[in-house]
Amino acid sequence: MSADPSRLPPPPPPAHDWALFLDVDGTLLDFAPSPDGVHVPADLIDDLRRLHDAFGGALALVSGRRLETLDALFAPLWLPAIGLHGLQRRDGGFAGHEAPRExxxxxxxxxxxxxxxxxxxxxxxxxxxxxxxxxxxxxxxxxxxxxxxxxxxxxxxxxxxxxxxxxxxxDGHDKGDAIIALLQSEGFRNRYPVFIGDDLTDEHGFEAVNARHGISVLVGMRANSAARHGLHDPGAVRAWLREAARLLAPEAVR
Missing domain, CATH: 3.30.70.1020 (Trehalose-6-phosphate phosphatase related protein; domain 2)
Known part of the structure; x- marks a missing residue:
């Protein structure tokens, strides 16, 4: 666990063989007074589209939100995604769980x-x-x-x-499980895993990519994280993604 998040180095420049996994709230998007009040900048959608293409489709959202909400937020993009902290899959299932009547x-x-x-x-x-x-x-x-x-x-x-x-x-099926499952799927297999997140729910994801010699990136100043790299806030994440898009798809960035 990292003791001083202020000393975490920034993530390295991206490469085409990455599989990039991104948390949403507090990572891509600034927090708002309510979950429905978040703002998705238009240039973020453009950068995500360019990076999705540059990584050969190996860019996924791994969020606590429902997939339906993610699709609405990032429309017209329809990215690979895992919802509800790993419980919800793109096929519409809930990883073997059903809501109890209680x-x-x-x-x-x-x-x-x-x-x-x-x-x-x-x-x-x-x-x-x-x-x-x-x-x-x-x-x-x-x-x-x-x-x-x-x-x-x-x-x-x-x-x-x-x-x-x-x-x-x-219980069960956390973000780490979801990342491992995606890494075994077509388009993500044999790629270098990178996960960017901010919250306690993201620690399982950090541990999963660390175990596979990937890159774990903590957003913010939370202490005692398994992440080995850091970015200050969602604005810094968006700036880093913008630069990544410029490096990997320079012809596509105006």
Whole structure:
């Protein structure tokens, strides 16, 4: 684990034989007051398209969002992607999981609790529930207590912490699993894995690429990460991607 994220070196210049995996919120995109409030710059979509082509299609989003949401955010791009922290696959399946019937009552109870704390967002992702307190710091402890007790009603579920959010989700199938699965698929096989992420949910991805002698890149100043390279914030990530597109597809960058 890295002790001082401020001393992590930046990632090296890209190469055509990379397989590039990208987290979204806090990595490609700046955080917003609500998940629906994020902004996707038009030039980011252009750079992702150029890099997708330069890597022969081996560029994927690995996110906690649903695939349907990712596709809407990055339209007209339709990139290789994994959603819900590794649970959701591009084929529409949920990696062997189905939402239990009890999740409806847990969701209703979460919304009732959230209503007591203005600013709390209870995000229904179908098979998972995310509890956001970024705009209501006083709700952090009550939401943690609620989520812990909700596990009694949701056997096989676990708690996934993140930036001012706690998610109730089925256990297993993390971002590291997703990256390994993609590396075994056509278009990604025998490529050099690179993963850029910011949150605790991304640590499994860092460990997966490190084990395969790849490049792990932490975004931000969080300590105790397995990442071996660093970028300061999403703006620095977008600038790095812009330069990568210039280096790998110079004829395509205006």
């Amino acid at each position: 999740i409806a009552s847990v969701l209703a109870a979460a919304r009732a609790l959230g209503a007591k704390y203005p600013g709390v967002i209870v995000e229904d992702k179908g098979i998972t529930i995310a509890l956001h307190w970024r705009n209501a710091p006083a709700a952090e402890e009550p939401l943690h207590e609620f989520a812990s007790s909700a596990l009694i009603e949701l056997p096989g579920y676990c708690l996934q912490p993140g930036h001012d959010v706690l998610e109730l989700r089925p």
